[in-house]
């Protein structure tokens with residue numbers, strides 16, 4: 001396969017909740033498709049809360065678009081049999097990329113009731129399930145991604161431990177990683193340096209959210225346990241109009257994304273929140289080079 005000469009590009013979508021949301025999501029998908037991303041990822045409710053909606057969206061992406069879907073899958077609170085069933089449905093349905101995650105136990109779900117405790121165990125399970133099928137897969141195997149953290153994961157004792165965990169996921173068979181949101185380019189650069197020093201060789205794609213909504217920045221920051229950049233929040237809050245807030249947010253996102261690419265990021269994964277406008281504004285302002293045709297998840 002020829003070496004890539006352009007950064008990878010991907011978008012994250014979540015399964016729609018209701019008919020109106022589905023219609024607007026599909027308008028978004030059509031707009032994003034025009035930018036020829038390498039893949040679009042579809043989130044999964046921890047413990048399988050929205051499993052069928054996620055599988056339906058993945059199926060539609062495969063049959064109605066030219067996009068390559070990456071299916072998120074979480075193992076928290078699930079049995080090995082349930083996970084095996086979902087992985088078989090994904091692979092059998094034509095999905096060739098899976099993002100293997102632990103997830104966070106939702107209210108009412110006891111994490112100790114699941115058979116797999118860590119994302120690393122799910123990577124191993126996926127590799128075990130696909131093993132007998134690799135001869136039938138055009139790409140030879142399913143592309144498996146995992147989560148990485150530019151700032152300490154809330155449950156983790158240290159950033160060093162996070163790197164050990166990332167290395168363990170690579171050793172279990174992960175092909176690439178996507179980071180949780182981060183707000184300081186230096187955090188991503190440090191993650192790359194520490195990961196490479198520890199022997200992590202897989203691509204680590206920065207996950208970047210368009211920083212155009214104060215509410216979203218705060219919500220995601222608190223969900224992910226990340227301290228939000230106070231000066232960015234002040235600038236967004238101080239904007240005199242929506243248009244000015246949007247310009248400010250897009251400029252801040254472009255700065256973050258460009259710094260990550262300058263530090264050697266292999267591409268960008270944009271958290272879209274099922275809206276195309278801010279993601280496309282960021283792409284336009286970045287001037288990210290795109291290939292004439294989309295690549296594949298497996299080529300990452």
Ligand code: FAD
Nearest residue numbers: 043044046072101102103118119147153155156178179180
């Ligand atoms: P793990 O890698 O299992 O790590 C979880 C914790 O356990 C960490 O603190 C780690 O240090 C520790 N740990 C891991 N392995 C070991 C070990 N062997 N020994 C001791 N400790 C260990 N959540 C969803 O519910 N649905 C989604 O679709 C989703 N998509 C995401 C996409 C991306 C790109 C990212 C970055 C996160 C996503 N999440 C999603 C959130 C994710 O599920 C949470 O961040 C969760 O808290 C950890 O998941 P993980 O896969 O990193 O877990």
